[in-house]
Amino acid sequence: MIRIRRWLLSRAPGLCAALLGIFMMIYGLWRGEGEVVLAKAIRICMECIGIG
C-alpha cells in the first residue's frame, strides 16, 4: 500500500496531465472537432503532399 502511494505521488504530475488530456479529448469530440480531423484526413491533403 505504501509503495502504491509512493508510486502515485511520484507520478502525480504525469497522471494529472493524462487525466486532463482525457477531459480535453472528450470536450473536443463533444464540440465536433473530430469531424474537422476526419474531413481533413479522408481527403488527400494537397498541401501535405506538396501539390496544393
Place this chain on the structure above:
Amino acid sequence: MQALWALISNSYLQGFLSGKIYGGRLKELCVPGMNCYSCPGARGACPIGSLQAVIGSYKFKFPYYVLGFLFLVGAILGRFVCGWLCPFGLIQDLLHKIPFPKKIGTFRGDKLLRKLKYLLLLVFVILLPLFLVDIIGQGSPYFCKLICPVGTLEGGIPLVLLNRTMRGAVGFLYLWKNVLLFVTIFLSILIYRPFCKYICPLGAIYSFFNPISVFSYRLDPDKCTGCGACRRACQMQIDPMKNCNHLECIRCGRCEKACAAGALKSGFFIEGLKGRKDGAERSLRESPGRS
C-alpha cells in the same frame, strides 16, 4: 516493435495499389507518431496535421481534442513515441545504418539547433495557421505545406507515382518538398535522426512531458559507477547520469542496455526519480578516474 507499429499505422495496403487513401471513420483518431494521413496506407490521422487543421478551421481555434490526445500520450509515454512508435523515426534509424566514411555525432551549434523544433512548432504549427487565414478564416497547414518531409515521402511520392491526375499537378512546391526530403534523407545517413533532433514539432510537444511522464527512467545512485557507458551509448548525445529524463531523450533504451551495473531502469512502475543527479555526481566524486 517500430516496424510492427509502422505496419499497423499503414495497414490499408490496397491504397498502395489503387493510389487512393483510406476514407473510413478510423481516421478521426490520431496516431501517436508522425504518419501523414495522405499516405495511401494510413489508417489514422497525423497529430500535427490534425492540430493545424483544427487551429486553422474557421469554426474552432483551440484544438481541445488533438491537444488532449497529445497530453494523454505524452503524459503516459513521453518521447517513447519518438523512439518506438514513429514510422519516420524508423526510416531515419534505417537510413543511419547505411555505412558512410564519416558519421557526425555532434557539432558546433548542435545544442542551439535543437531549439529550432520549438520555433517551428510555434510559428508553422500554431501562429501561421491561426493568423494567416483566407477570406473565410481558414488557415493552411503551413508546417505540412512548406516543411514536412514525411508527407512527401509517405504521401507525395506514392500518390504522384500511382495517380496520373496528380502527376499533372506537380509544380514548384512539390520540387521544394522533394529537395527537403532529399536533404533529410542524406543527413539521416550522416547524423542520427536529424528530423527528430532539429525539426519535428511532435517531438517538441512530447519533450515537455519527458520529465513527468508515467513511463520514465531512473538512475540508481547506489549502483551507478560513473563509467559513462550510458553517455557514450546515447545517440541523442544526452548524459543520462545528469538527467535520464532529458527533453531530448527518445527512450530508445540504449543507455539501459549499455549499463553493466544495472543502475539505469525504465518502465511504468519504477519508483520515484528523486536524487538521480545528486547520486550520479556522488558516484563521479567517489571514482573520478572512471568518468
